[in-house]
Amino acid sequence: MQAHDSAIVGLLRLALARSLRRMNTVTIYSTTWCPYCVAAKRFLDSKKVPWTEIDLTGDDDARAALVEKSGRRTVPQIYVGDVHVGGYDDLRALDNRGGLMPLVAPG
Numbered sequence: 668m669q670a671h672d673s674a675i676v677g678l679l680r681l682a683l684a685r686s687l688r689r690m691n692t693v694t695i696y697s698t699t700w701c702p703y704c705v706a707a708k709r710f711l712d713s714k715k716v717p718w719t720e721i722d723l724t725g726d727d728d729a730r731a732a733l734v735e736k737s738g739r740r741t742v743p744q745i746y747v748g749d750v751h752v753g754g755y756d757d758l759r760a761l762d763n764r765g766g767l768m769p770l771v772a773p774g
């Protein structure tokens with residue numbers, strides 16, 4: 668690799684790190700064997716949106732806390748930063764009306 672190639676690679680790394688820093692964290696509260704949770708993760712992957720998962724399987728207290736926090740009884744419950752998006756259907760609806768990417772990466 669020539670010197671100017673590695674300089675370009677360095678700049679690209681910097682740009683990537685900066686854009687990742689500007690992104691809000693997407694958190695998926697999930698359980699295992701939950702098809703809507705899998706669908707939500709696949710959909711976010713298809714949009715190249717990083718996500719973190721909080722698996723509530725078998726943790727009744729954590730599940731109750733999520734019901735309290737979200738007002739919903741189903742999983743997944745998806746948050747972008749502090750914003751409660753809702754379930755998988757809500758995630759898709761938000762994206763369909765053009766609201767997902769601006770929420771994830773406000774720039």
Ligand SMILES: N[C@@H](CCC(=O)N[C@@H](CS)C(=O)NCC(=O)O)C(=O)O
Pocket residue numbers: 700701702703704740741742743753754755756757
């Ligand atoms: N419309 C919801 C459906 C979610 C749903 O039905 N989730 C199931 C698991 S895949 C659920 O939480 N069922 C109730 C339960 O497990 O207690 C969505 O799109 O997220």
